[in-house]
Amino acid sequence: MKRDAGGEAIAAVQSYIHYLQHLGVTELPVTLAPPVRPEAAALPAQGAAPDAEPAVRLAQLAAAVHDCSKCGLHRGRTQVVFGTGDPAAALVFVGEAPGHDEDVQGEPFVGAAGQLLNRIIAAIGLTREQVYILNIIKCRPPQNRNPQPDEIAACWPILQAQLACLRPRIICALGTFAAQTLLQTEERISRLRGRFHRLGDIQVMPTYHPAFLLRNPQYKRAVWEDMQIVQRALELR
Numbered sequence: 001m002k003r004d005a006g007g008e009a010i011a012a013v014q015s016y017i018h019y020l021q022h023l024g025v026t027e028l029p030v031t032l033a034p035p036v037r038p039e040a041a042a043l044p045a046q047g048a049a050p051d052a053e054p055a056v057r058l059a060q061l062a063a064a065v066h067d068c069s070k071c072g073l074h075r076g077r078t079q080v081v082f083g084t085g086d087p088a089a090a091l092v093f094v095g096e097a098p099g100h101d102e103d104v105q106g107e108p109f110v111g112a113a114g115q116l117l118n119r120i121i122a123a124i125g126l127t128r129e130q131v132y133i134l135n136i137i138k139c140r141p142p143q144n145r146n147p148q149p150d151e152i153a154a155c156w157p158i159l160q161a162q163l164a165c166l167r168p169r170i171i172c173a174l175g176t177f178a179a180q181t182l183l184q185t186e187e188r189i190s191r192l193r194g195r196f197h198r199l200g201d202i203q204v205m206p207t208y209h210p211a212f213l214l215r216n217p218q219y220k221r222a223v224w225e226d227m228q229i230v231q232r233a234l235e236l237r
Contacts, residue, residue: 054087057165061158065138071154073139078103083134083162090234091126092168093117094159096177096209097137099144108133113210117174120210120223124231132166134159136181152181163202170230171202175209193226196233205230 062082068074081098084107093109101111109117118128137147137155159181163171173179176189182204183197192206207226208219 054165054167058083058087058162061161061165065158068138068158071139071151073137073141073151076142077139079106080138081106081108081135081140082138083108083132085128085132086130087132087166089130089132089166090169091130091172091230092132092134092163092166092170093121093172093174094178094182095133095135095174097135097144097147098140099211100140102135103140108135109210112214116210116213120227123224124227124234132168134162136178147177152177156181168202170196170233171199171204172227172230173204173206175212178209179204179206193222194229196229203233 062080065080065082068080081102085092095108098108099111099113101114102108108114117133121128121131136159137151138158139151141147141151171182173182179189179192180186182199183192183206185192189206189208193208196203196205198204205226207223208216213220213223
């Protein structure tokens with residue numbers, strides 16, 4: 001049975017509102033739109049950009065979490081690293097957490113791992129501007145250590161709200177933490193990669209993180225195989 005995308009979006013927004021209440025946010029400048037019939041969804045209003053609504057909603061979410069203090073990571077960060085790219089992208093890349101360069105620039109995947117990710121994206125015929133890139137964790141862990149469970153839990157409602165706005169066809173989960181968090185599993189990335197998994201109506205392709213590839217270049221071929229599967233799926237429509 002196909003899952004109700006509208007119901008998933010509502011649940012994500014409700015979870016996000018509860019999260020904002022915990023932050024002490026009492027007002028959020030969001031204009032609620034009436035439900036859109038499935039047959040009308042493919043027919044945007046004349047003169048309206050199809051991606052205008054998700055772009056506005058993402059901007060509102062980014063503003064709402066700008067001063068987040070839900071977990072201890074806020075004490076050492078330079079800034080929240082929310083995400084970047086095309087709000088209407090069919091393909092979304094989800095990484096682990098910001099590093100030093102990302103913390104300074106406020107954009108995910110801008111260091112050495114980001115340069116490799118750009119080449120991976122280019123290899124399937126896309127540019128960085130044609131996809132959306134974000135992380136499970138929005139603040140840099142000290143010394144780039146692994147995220148802690150409470151930090152992942154604190155950022156989970158933000159991630160849910162982002163995906164409810166983006167509604168991509170495919171997510172590429174980069175590395176263990178992204179794959180395990182999205183799929184709610186403890187399975188190793190080596191066993192998860194190489195095939196699609198389901199997150200509601202979204203196809204999820206787990207693969208190795210670019211930072212891991214920099215240390216272990218012998219796994220680049222495996223990532224290329226994963227990305228070829230993604231590329232073929234994108235070409236089906």
